[in-house]
Amino acid sequence: MRVESVNGRRVKYSTMLLLLVGSGLALLAATQTWFTITLTDTAEHSTTISVAGSVAAPALTALSLAGLALTAALAIAGPVFRIVLALLGLLLGVSVLISAISAVSDAVGASSSAITTATGVAGDSSIRRLVHSSAIELWPWVALVAGVVIILASAAVVVFSRLWPGPSRKYQTRFAGEDGRPADELFAADEEPTDDAEARAAAEAPPADAPDSATPTALDRDAAIDSWDDLTRGDDPTR
Structure with missing residues (x-):
């Protein structure tokens, strides 16, 4: 049983690390240069434009941050919510792949906003006439790999989630006892007295009509008053 727990914890942390690496790679790729666009000689502005991943694939940054948040939630x-998060992870990985593939398949179209900012020329046909050549850098392929990693990690969560240990007790509102009972039942059992305890408490309780030993009786009060009167007259009450 101990070995299964260790293996389950190892699978959990390995899967989360894989998901973390995939999301981190996608976020890193979004900050790097994806395309280098060379404009024709007739352009009156810069002849070379570097296009970052956040421009070529605008959704990539948000998808990467969502993957990091999903890792923390996992x-x-x-068990149930874990499967829901894994399905969301699959969707995120597919979205990262689509963003990267769309950008790579049409580098000029993905770079159109950067070209318009640099030259002031708008319109798809006008922009394409300005472009002499386009070079694809390494980072779009890194984003593709990151998408595949996120998909594999999310699929691993679906397949191996039954091996994962439960969440830490500090995140639970109720704790189970050693016999599996919830905490409220345990506390209720502790608060309910047993039959023997009730009988013992009843035997130890004083009877309701018993005189209070701390309160003097009427006879004791009368004797004290007589003794005081004797002392007042000068008589010795002890005789």
């Missing part, structure tokens, strides 16, 4: 998720 750390404390229960």
